């Protein structure tokens with residue numbers, strides 16, 4: 001099998017940014033899941049990227065039904081590389097499935113309705129817990145800052161493990 005494309009689902013744009021960066025680096029085309037369902041043949045081998053909502057990588061189940069997912073990236077607000085076990089469990093990922101977590105960002109202005117409400121509640125309760133902590137780690141400070149001020153943490157650097165995986169998988173040197 002040969003990797004054919006990157007397929008992604010993004011709500012506020014951070015996952016779309018990662019898909020574009022990875023597409024540029026690898027030369028693969030990046031499709032939104034909706035585009036892919038119309039254009040990409042069933043069974044094509046893909047890298048799937050989806051934003052994380054309440055632990056679940058959005059669109060992943062649909063992608064898995066149609067395509068051969070070679071690796072999956074979950075984009076959330078936690079630091080890149082964190083919560084791999086949690087994400088694996090929450091999404092029922094087989095241990096053979098390569099999985100990467102990438103830090104996206106938070107933009108309250110782009111959130112509406114129930115998603116905005118949930119985030120406000122999450123931010124409120126996590127914020128209070130973290131504020132009450134005496135010995136916050138730099139990561140916890142970063143999360144607190146993200147909830148308070150929003151922020152864009154998308155970078156090529158965050159994709160380095162994905163790129164290494166791709167190089168190993170394809171034998172190409174990028």
Ligand SMILES: Cc1cc2nc3c(=O)[nH]c(=O)nc-3n(C[C@H](O)[C@H](O)[C@H](O)COP(=O)(O)O)c2cc1C
Nearest residue numbers: 010011012013014015051053054055076077104105
């Ligand atoms: C309702 C809601 C629930 C979320 N749940 C999680 C979560 O469980 N874990 C996480 O790391 N990020 C969570 N996030 C943060 C998003 O995954 C993060 O903002 C991500 O960068 C969004 O990507 P997008 O711009 O591609 O939509 C949540 C965001 C919203 C709005």
